[in-house]
Amino acid sequence: MRTVHHLTLPRALHPGAWWLWALGMAVAASRTRNPVLLVLILAVTGFVVAARRSDAPWANSYTAFLKLGLVVIGVRVVLQALLSTRSQGNTVLFTLPEIPLPDWANGVKLGGEVTLEALLTALYDGGQLAVMLCCIGAANALASPRRLLKSLPGALYEMGVACVVALTFAPQLVTDARRIRAARRLRGRTRGSFRTTAMPVLEGALDRSVELAAAMDSRGYGRTAQVPRSQRRLTGVCVLLGLLGILLGVYALLTDAMEFPFAAAALVVGLLLAVSAMAVGRQRVTRTQYRPDPWALPEWLVVGSGALAAAAMITAAVRGVEGLVLAGPLVVPPVPLLPVAGILIGLAPALVAPPLQAPRRHLVAA
């Protein structure tokens, strides 16, 4: 067996594998509003992140997404409380002062009675969105965004570089803005204007882009093989259509907006178009890749566990297994067997993803 297939040999897992696993978990979350299952998914992703994240700066993003999820739930619950009507149930918790609205806003109610049912529904709905966000957050925390962009197919390389540069520039802009605001004090000014804050920041960013472009040019960026222009155009169109197809398919699968066969077909056609475009576009690229991330047994297992979790939930939904959606807001949430088993498979990466290399002991920089 080649060393890359070892489950215990420390190395970084392919970022694409993490993303696919996380998407699988997100799909699983999209199929249910049962709070037990949602919390279970949250716990599974959280556990995997805790087990396999590195100490890199992006590894803290899970917490950020968790907070974002809480905000989503909060906003949803507050809005529901303000706009609640009695349509969901009759258990009145408390009554807010009602604000009279003009005639044209007929049918909308601001304030008034707040029912338990309305709040719980909002909580569960918001919870679903929050858990899906956390799945994305898990992928963010586990996979270096730059390494993911590095493993883009050759035909998309230029786009990948643009993204990488944007990733560096965004935090840099924030630091610059802070520094320039501080410097304003030194001119004795208290209030800033567009001229004194945004302009220096933008000018600085522009300067840096030009500098970076010069550096990239001197380092051989953009050396390409000659291919006819018509072929380049064809590739471009194929990529675009393919991506659209994939987008449509994924959206449909996640939201139930289309019949399953249509969604799946859109996804498959999109994938085919995109892959063939990449293959054609690859001819133009003469560059090589330094230490590409391998795709081996651990990657397959991680992706497989995410896919199984999603498949279990979709099967349960299609078969109409009870407990994915609650009968009413006030019932005690049931614990259906198949979905729970499926979600628990999603825990596998905590074991099968190779552990990370122990950090080298760094000398303190001089």
Add this chain to the structure above:
Amino acid sequence: MIEFDRVTVTYDGATEPALRDVSFTVPEGELALVIGRTGSGKSTLLRAINGLVPHFTGGTLGGRVLVNGRDTREYRPRDLADVVGMVGQDPMAGFVTDTVEDELAYSMESLGVTPDVMRRRVEETLDLLGLADVRDRALTSLSGGQRQRTAIGAALTSHPAVLVLDEPTSALDPQAAEEVLAALQRLVHDLGVTVVMAEHRLERVIQYADRVIEVPGGSAAVSTGLPAERMVTAPVAPPVVELGRLAGWMPLPLSVRDARRAAVALRTRLGEVAPLRPLATTGDELARCRDLVVGYGNVTALRGVSVSINAGEVVALMGRNGAGKSTLLNALVGIVAPRSGTATAAGADPRRTPPSKLVKAVGLVPQEPADLLYAATVADECAGADDDFRVPAGSCRALLNRLAPDIDDKMHPRDLSEGQRLCLALAVVLCGAPPLLLLDEPTRGLDYGAKRRLVEILRELAAAGHAVVLSTHDVEMVAEVATRVLVLAEGELVSDGETATVIAGSPAFAPQVAKILAPLPFLTVGEVATALERAS
């Protein structure tokens, strides 16, 4: 290896060419040093070597530049990437990836080098430049010297025959500069790489150069020659050369070691006379820190610094990159908040003083001088400064004329060279004439002439009862102007005392004259000259 044949460069919209009729050759395996005043066209010359001028910058190039037999008219910079490695002024601005290893591999990836060769070269380069310890670190977490070495390594991995560097040691502390220069020395000696480098800090690099290319700027002709010959008459020269001229040593020594061997007689002549140093008259206390602790996130930048600064002093703040120098200056103007302890400037807490009042008490020129500049032209900027500080119109422009005489009113501040921009920021802050003046690395990118004028102005300010604090890596400047030196390390104050006592004995901070004449207590060529006069 590199051949310039009657090269003239004119940028779009410029009336005067940036380079006029330049011809020279640099043979293989030489280290050529490009010298010249701020804004004289050094960067243009360097960028013409790999075709960035004119392919990238625009403009017209007359004549011919040949590199390794390739004409830059026919090859774009990217097509020369396998022949010329380019390292820009700010290494951080040229980094494309985020870790050391990826950065080293980037050029090779673009050139399509096979993976096993890439892997081998990266390992070799890590060893060659002493970067193995930091190979998987994020580039942002590196020290200045490590960044510069990474940038050099990134240019080297594609095995270029020519390496071009724009001011590689300007922003570095003395130790980091040593690291970088040692690495370059190794490339030239062991690998036969041809190196072309622009640098203002001649005292650091002149001894390594095989050839000097002088770019005088304006309409004067670019000339080349051997370093020892050029230095006899060069208008700008490092202290070791000036001392050699003063003592009449022939051949002129370029390194401290050669000068020390020539200086035996001079040392005995100077043995009896002590250097004359005017006693600094210090007045009222203008700034004070007590047990100052400042941190950002989980980094503690200053840990318990106590210091007091009086009128009439010129205090130099020294220490490694990241030792806390900038933080101390920022705390004195209230840009950063202390975690504990106090910082007071002109008797008040700078964080509680409204900015309009604060600028009358303290002025700071930040490390990035452009942060202070908002206007679209130099003239507007000066007028704005006169307004901000409520001084008579024209004061700022008058100061600027003293610092850098030939800056065009209609220029955009961003189009100025780094040195000129610094002069403008200095003029802006100086026109408020604050009693306490803080300068964060004011000599970065300044040529000797501008530095000399800066020294004069600082001395005048000190004599007029101002206190000046400057953080700097430039030991020669410290020897010239400072009355007191503070050394910071890891956020703590490790020494505080008169300039002579602090820097003369230190291996890293001693100026060249002190090293040559040790154990005699001389710091500058000026002191030696006056001592010689008195002795005779």
